[in-house]
Amino acid sequence: MKSLIDKANTEKVILVGIYGADTHRLKAEEYIDELEMLVMTAGGVTLDKILQNRDKPDPSTYIGKGKLSELAGVAKAHNADSIIFDDDLSPTQARNIEKATKSKIIDRSGLILDIFASRAQTAAAKTQVELAQLEYLLPRLTRYWTHLSRQKGGIGTKGPGETQIETDRRLIGKRIAVLKEKLEKLDRQRITQRKGRQDTVRAALVGYTNVGKSSLLNRLTQTNVLAENKLFATLDSTIRKFETQNTTVLLSDTVGFIRKLPHHLVNSFKSTLDEIREADMLIHVMDASSESVAEYKAVVDDTLKGIEAEDKPQVLVFNKIDLVDDADKIAGLKREYPEAVFLSAQRGIGLSELENKIEALAMRDYKKMDMIIPLTNFKAVSFIHDNSEVIFKKYHEEVVEIVFLIKKSVIPRLENMLKTSDINSNTIAAES
Ligand SMILES: Nc1nc2c(ncn2[C@@H]2O[C@H](COP(=O)(O)OP(=O)(O)OP(=O)(O)O)[C@@H](O)[C@H]2O)c(=O)[nH]1
Ligand SMILES: [Mg+2]
Missing domain, CATH: 3.30.70.240 (Alpha-Beta Plaits)
Incomplete structure (x- = not known):
């Protein structure tokens, strides 16, 4: 599928979010910074961020009619390529905003799907992402959308007209069926591969995106899995042998979580997430330098609940302690999470304590x-x-x-x- 964000020409975007009853302004600012990071990961550049004070999204325009015309002016002034919303828009909202601003409109799920699509490497990941993208696209396949995206480039380059839309819908439906079948086949292969690993204890690295899971895997197993300062650097699960003093643990690195992970993605990534579901223990990695430790932890815990993996024994890890100068902050975290291990994957600090903890848990089995x-x-x-x-x-x-x-x-x-x-x-x- 074609990508939403034009990487080659560094797509110029404007970000929009709301704050109010449910979300404090400071939180909303943090969310929109995260969205900017997603845009960067997708290959775009943010020109402006707009936060609108309203308790609930407007059902037909998300930000309200008045703000919408203001937004149209800002987009025009900046000559922006697209406007990205930090929430999921209903097809109606997207259509109305598109009409009023004459801009390409992308929502949070669309953006995340786009990043996943560009990062997928293996057959399984590619199939999973395409399936999620098509399921996301299906209800959004409307006359106006296809028409506009044809002018602007980007998703859905087919012509307008109800008949064309019907044809597209049918084709997408067929493709979805094919992809589901392909995934089932890949799943069966995976189950066979897995049989050979049943005798060894399995641990899965889990955590919010960009906290350093892959870096930690590399450090512990002296391997070289891609780790970079981008969101969703890892999409597929990688499994490495981790030889501790007295035993061997199979360590798997997998996709990072993020708040509001599109549900199509979670569904279609079920088989990748199986690595987590089937693990004997989870190593929950957090970023000690983050301002939102508790919130990210809650997102991860919720996602784990969603895949029925919340009851597994966990080793809590605070990574990136090298970035924290404030001793009080570390002391505070230690008080709050006395069982956690504090380390730096990058500097190689605190790794033996983690090894001991993992080993102790592994030996329980x-x-x-x-x-x-x-x-x-x-x-x-x-x-x-x-x-x-x-x-x-x-x-x-x-x-x-x-x-x-x-x-x-x-x-x-x-x-x-x-x-x-x-x-x-x-x-x-x-x-x-
Ligand atoms: N300063 C510092 N940076 C670190 C540390 N560990 C990882 N990083 C950096 O944090 C960024 C993210 O690291 P990754 O290992 O890719 O994180 P991840 O959790 O695997 O991320 P995703 O796969 O995208 O979910 C990279 O730029 C790393 O170099 C650390 O201990 N200290
Ligand atoms: Mg990673």
């Missing part, structure tokens, strides 16, 4: 076992080799002595093997 198994029970011996981490092993004439770390969930399978074996009278199992 493991049991250290010490066994003497008859060599005739090669099935059990090879099961141990394939499904555990062997710490010590010594062969004797008829038996093997073996000490290993095994995930508690697979112990019943091993016990079954030992039970059904012909000779196991001298098999002992002991927790040490």
